[in-house]
Amino acid sequence: MRKISIELVPRNVASLPQELQLIRQHFPTIDTTNIPDLLKFKLRSWEACRQAKAFLPYTIPHLRAIDFDLSQPFPLQDILHDSGIDTVLVIAGDLPQDMSRRTFRTSSVALIRALKQQMPELKVYAGIDPYRSGFRDELDYIKRKIDAGADGFFTQPFFDKRLLEIWHDLLPGLNIYWGVSPVTSQRSRDYWENLNNAVFPPDFEPSLAWNRRFAREALDFSEQTGANLYFMPIRVDLVEYLSGILN
Secondary structure, X not given: OOOEEEEOOOOOOOHHHHHHHHHHXXXXXXXXXXXXXXXXXXXXXXXXXXXXXXXXXXXXXXXXXHHOOOOOOOOOHHHHHHHOOOEEEEEOOOOOOOOOOOOOOOOHHHHHHHHHHHOOOOEEEEEEOOOOOOHHHHHXXXXXXXXXXXXXXXXXXXXXXXXXHHHHHHOOOOOEEXXXXXOXXXXXXXXXXXXXXXOOOOOOOOOHHHHHHHXXXXXXHHHHHOOEEEEOOOOOOHHHHHOOOOX
C-alpha cells in the first residue's frame, strides 16, 4: 500500500509534538514520518520517533553508519524494540565538525548487513542519491545495499519530474520513497546544486507557487505508479506548502 511520509527536524521535545499535531490535523493522508539524526540537536532520531508514535502509525529514524562500532553489538536493539520502532533508514553520515565526537569507519552497506544479522525482523531502508555519481555507479551501489539486506530505499529529493521518471524506470519493483523538497530561494538552490550536485529543470523558479505545482505533479506520479512519496519541507510553512495538495 502506498505511503506518504513527512521528514521532520527533531529540534526539541517541545516543538516536535506541535508539528506532528499540525500534520495529523491538516494532512490525514500522511501516515509516516522519517526523522534525521542531526548532531546539532540533542534529540536523537530514535527518541523523536518514540514521541512521534503517539501521532502517526509509522516512524522511521535515520541512523548514521559512522556512529556505530561494528566490533560491538548494535547498541540500540533494546531501545528500538521497547519503543515499537520496527523500521530504520541507514545513511552514511557526515563527519561531525566537533572532532571530539567519536566516529567509525562504518559504511552504510556494513551497517545494513550487521542490522539484518542481529535484528532480522527489522526493516532497513537505505539511501539513493541520483546526483552522487553516474547512473551506473549509483545503480551498482544500490545493488550492494540490496545484497547486504536493504528492504527499501529513500531517495534524495527530486526537482525534475523527467529525472524522477527515469530513475523510476531504472528501479522497477523496489520499495522506494521518492523525495520532494521545496526550494524557495536562490541561496537554497545554490546549496542543492553546489553541495549535492542536484539538477533543476529549465523552468524552475525558487517560488512557493512553482514548488506547490511540482509537489502536485509528484503526488500525481505517486498515485499513478503506486509509489511511496516523502516531503522534506525545509524553511517553508508546512500548511501553506501542502494545503490543497494533500488534503
